[in-house]
Amino acid sequence: MPEPLLAALARLHGPLEAPTTVARLAQGVAALQMGLTQDRARFAGGSYLERADLRAAYQTYYLCANAPKLWPALDRLAAHLPEPFSVVELGGGPGTGVVGVGLWARANGRTVQHTLTDHRAANLQAAQALAAALDLPVQTRLLDLTAPDWAGPPADLALMMNVVNELPATADAGLVALLDRLVSPDGFALALEPAAAEPSRRALALRDALVAGGWHAHLPCPHSRPCPALAAGDWCHAAWAFERPAFMAAVDRAVGTRRDLLQATWFAVSRATPQGRVDARVVAEPRREKGRTRARVCLADGSLTHLELQKRDRSPENIAFNDAELHAGLRFTGADPAGHDTLRLPPGGAVEVLP
Numbered sequence: 001m002p003e004p005l006l007a008a009l010a011r012l013h014g015p016l017e018a019p020t021t022v023a024r025l026a027q028g029v030a031a032l033q034m035g036l037t038q039d040r041a042r043f044a045g046g047s048y049l050e051r052a053d054l055r056a057a058y059q060t061y062y063l064c065a066n067a068p069k070l071w072p073a074l075d076r077l078a079a080h081l082p083e084p085f086s087v088v089e090l091g092g093g094p095g096t097g098v099v100g101v102g103l104w105a106r107a108n109g110r111t112v113q114h115t116l117t118d119h120r121a122a123n124l125q126a127a128q129a130l131a132a133a134l135d136l137p138v139q140t141r142l143l144d145l146t147a148p149d150w151a152g153p154p155a156d157l158a159l160m161m162n163v164v165n166e167l168p169a170t171a172d173a174g175l176v177a178l179l180d181r182l183v184s185p186d187g188f189a190l191a192l193e194p195a196a197a198e199p200s201r202r203a204l205a206l207r208d209a210l211v212a213g214g215w216h217a218h219l220p221c222p223h224s225r226p227c228p229a230l231a232a233g234d235w236c237h238a239a240w241a242f243e244r245p246a247f248m249a250a251v252d253r254a255v256g257t258r259r260d261l262l263q264a265t266w267f268a269v270s271r272a273t274p275q276g277r278v279d280a281r282v283v284a285e286p287r288r289e290k291g292r293t294r295a296r297v298c299l300a301d302g303s304l305t306h307l308e309l310q311k312r313d314r315s316p317e318n319i320a321f322n323d324a325e326l327h328a329g330l331r332f333t334g335a336d337p338a339g340h341d342t343l344r345l346p347p348g349g350a351v352e353v354l355p
Contacts, residue, residue, distance in 0.1 A: 059094040059126055148174055191266060216269060285326050308343070324353050
């Protein structure tokens with residue numbers, strides 16, 4: 001985590017590694033952990049942020065666990081964002097997205113105009129205080145996403161973080177209509193939601209509603225068809241290794257958690273048509289066995305299957321498949337059916353792992 005962020009959080013919430021601060025934050029994190037994972041009805045609609053103690057735990061521990069998830073997504077969208085670029089964040093809570101986007105922009109020499117919306121004034125005030133501590137400009141606006149009313153210039157990026165899963169499915173039509181008005185013709189909507197089954201499926205349902213409404217899936221999906229994982233009752237998420245700051249490790253020891261892997265279901269969509277060919281996306285950790293490499297892939301035709309390379313069939317043209325990681329994009333030719341849910345690469349097949 002960037003040291004300026006940790007210093008700003010300490011100014012707002014006390015020395016982060018002090019035993020009294022760790023104990024206070026651990027109590028809040030334990031309550032949030034229970035309500036966000038095991039007893040979700042308790043915190044329906046984001047009600048946990050009404051409590052100052054839980055909002056403090058969220059703005060420290062959970063902010064540090066969520067803001068970094070934005071950075072790989074923004075890295076991949078960077079070429080599509082103008083300079084300067086504008087962001088409207090929907091349901092932004094106490095400032096996770098403001099911090100994530102703002103610090104990414106600063107590190108990459110970019111200028112961002114960030115408007116944060118939420119339906120709780122206390123969240124907007126907390127976000128403003130944190131943004132001021134980091135010298136990040138932000139505008140705030142009250143907005144209820146169950147009945148959104150938006151007027152203003154279109155944004156280059158609409159951001160949704162950990163908010164879609166807190167909205168009922170009946171809100172999707174309104175969200176699609178809002179994003180139609182909110183995002184510029186060449187702009188993007190970016191959603192990052194929890195990776196657990198229920199919130200992941202909820203996010204994928206919004207993705208499908210946007211695709212049905214004429215939007216195109218750009219990342220990480222290789223197609224703009226209905227999500228095959230959702231159709232199969234499954235879900236899809238990404239994972240990134242994470243180096244916890246010391247205060248998070250102390251909180252983890254007190255609570256009994258260990259957050260050294262960050263996970264999220266995420267997607268970026270636009271009304272603009274994607275450029276460049278992607279034949280498949282690796283959607284499960286590849287299995288590298290003694291005689292073969294095998295990976296679950298989402299194909300450009302909107303289906304799920306397995307792609308495998310037998311050791312005996314390896315060649316200079318297809319050997320790149322052995323190094324493909326989770327969520328790598330692939331271009332490949334020459335794969336042959338080998339069973340009801342497997343495509344096998346022959347010696348003459350070719351594989352390109354996309355950057």
